[in-house]
Amino acid sequence: MKASLGRRGVAPEDVDRVAELDVEHRKRLADREVLRAQVKALSRQVGQARKAGEGGRAAELAEESRRLGDEERAVGAEADRVAEALRQTLLELPNLPSEDAPDGAGPEDNVELRRWWPGMETGASQPEPADHQRVPHWEVGERLGILDMARGARLAGSMFPLYAGRGARLVRALTSLARDRHTDAYLEIRPPTLVLTETMTSTGHLPKFGDDAYHVERDDLWAIPTAEVPLTSLRRGEILAEEELPLRCTAVTSCFRREAGAAGRDTRGLLRVHEFEKVELFAYATEAQAPSVHADILARAEGVLQDLRLPYRVLDLCAGDLGASSARTFDLEVYSPGCDRWLEVSSVSWFRDYQARRANVRYRPDGGGAPLLAHTLNGSGLAWPRVWAALVETGRQPDGSVLLPDCLAPYLGGDLRITPPVG
RNA sequence: GGAGGCGUGCGAGAGCGGCCGAAUCGGCACGAUUGGAAAUCGUGUGUGGGGCAACCCACCGUGGGUUCAAAUCCCACCGCCUCCGCCA
Numbered sequence: 001m002k003a004s005l006g007r008r009g010v011a012p013e014d015v016d017r018v019a020e021l022d023v024e025h026r027k028r029l030a031d032r033e034v035l036r037a038q039v040k041a042l043s044r045q046v047g048q049a050r051k052a053g054e055g056g057r058a059a060e061l062a063e064e065s066r067r068l069g070d071e072e073r074a075v076g077a078e079a080d081r082v083a084e085a086l087r088q089t090l091l092e093l094p095n096l097p098s099e100d101a102p103d104g105a106g107p108e109d110n111v112e113l114r115r116w117w118p119g120m121e122t123g124a125s126q127p128e129p130a131d132h133q134r135v136p137h138w139e140v141g142e143r144l145g146i147l148d149m150a151r152g153a154r155l156a157g158s159m160f161p162l163y164a165g166r167g168a169r170l171v172r173a174l175t176s177l178a179r180d181r182h183t184d185a186y187l188e189i190r191p192p193t194l195v196l197t198e199t200m201t202s203t204g205h206l207p208k209f210g211d212d213a214y215h216v217e218r219d220d221l222w223a224i225p226t227a228e229v230p231l232t233s234l235r236r237g238e239i240l241a242e243e244e245l246p247l248r249c250t251a252v253t254s255c256f257r258r259e260a261g262a263a264g265r266d267t268r269g270l271l272r273v274h275e276f277e278k279v280e281l282f283a284y285a286t287e288a289q290a291p292s293v294h295a296d297i298l299a300r301a302e303g304v305l306q307d308l309r310l311p312y313r314v315l316d317l318c319a320g321d322l323g324a325s326s327a328r329t330f331d332l333e334v335y336s337p338g339c340d341r342w343l344e345v346s347s348v349s350w351f352r353d354y355q356a357r358r359a360n361v362r363y364r365p366d367g368g369g370a371p372l373l374a375h376t377l378n379g380s381g382l383a384w385p386r387v388w389a390a391l392v393e394t395g396r397q398p399d400g401s402v403l404l405p406d407c408l409a410p411y412l413g414g415d416l417r418i419t420p421p422v423g
Numbered sequence: 424g425g426a427g428g429c430g431u432g433c434g435a436g437a438g439c440g441g442c443c444g445a446a447u448c449g450g451c452a453c454g455a456u457u458g459g460a461a462a463u464c465g466u467g468u469g470u471g472g473g474g475c476a477a478c479c480c481a482c483c484g485u486g487g488g489u490u491c492a493a494a495u496c497c498c499a500c501c502g503c504c505u506c507c508g509c510c511a
Binding site: 026029030032033034036037039040042043044045046047048050051058059061062063064065066067068069239362368370371 | 441442452469470472473474479480481490491492
């Protein structure tokens, strides 16, 4: 375990500390239980003695019990203190990376598994963007009147985008497209966007990453950074039947991220924003089902990009770059010709039982027996701002208009061309 | 936001401060009965932790308190229901 966590940079002493706290906690609990059992036994005797009319003996026993009770409370308080320290240490410990996740310390060590581009099946080579596509989306968007970052900033500050006209409709169209693609197997959910601290803790977003999230202090609610948060808690505290698994659902929500200290060169236009819409695919599964569910989510996310005719690549995240809760993650990055960069639009992760343990989601095996922790998996399918950016840049024509892919026609009233506003 | 009621096991639903981890009915599982089924009868039927066997401990919305002893009394919070107010 130390070796496994070491792959992602956790110091061995941190693991030792957990073991020490655990041993101490167990010892105190055992001590407490013995005292507790004595108090209970004595209390019973007090009742009997009193009923038998032996008032003196009852008083004696009560006195003895009181003394043990005080002792028990002291030991118990100590046990609680250790338990809390253990809980905090454990909550901040990241998940064990999967054996299959590549070694590495950071993003530079991620492994590119494959690339896709339109026409690849028929042998075409990766397309070289034309000059008219080499215009960043914030310029294209502004000229066409479909993206207004300045007015968005006026309303909410920088990095809160405002889409207008056909730009706004494009976001809606993308959401509809994804919904239609995924609801064959995934139950559509519209969860709350503000959630309890407990809900944020279940996914591993709290306590460690509280600074990344918006917190409504007055009501102690958190704005979700992803629909993964409410979906993971959908069945919190429940024991599912194995036959219900895999339990798959999808949700489209706004996602909020403070991105503290992120302002700068990498944040222009839609590259990084505080609020965005994202379609999430989520599943509870058994350990045996997890790999195929993981593959399904990845295939669905890729399928959307392929429908949209956008070149992308698939990254296998190395142990050092995995999110804290994840055991294995594939990132999908779409190519942005206007920025000449690969932009992350989906992260497809397998959390094993790390989140289910926090959320206390279990299932009863088919043959009966003790409940087992479920596995959770999720992936974006997809996050729209960067897809929007890639679509607008990739589809830009020599005349400055933007031509969108055919799959969106049903959602755009059949009009796939966005032209500059007249006048 | 105001007033009142309620929160117990898979469901319904009892529960006097000690004999309640919890009656009873239903559901479910197994067994008996049957040619098979229904009906009937019997047995079993929560979760977590410790020893990992007998057994012990915790959990009756959550958290505190009173008590020798709390599902049972007190306080706070949360949730649900009803009525009122407000609003889309």
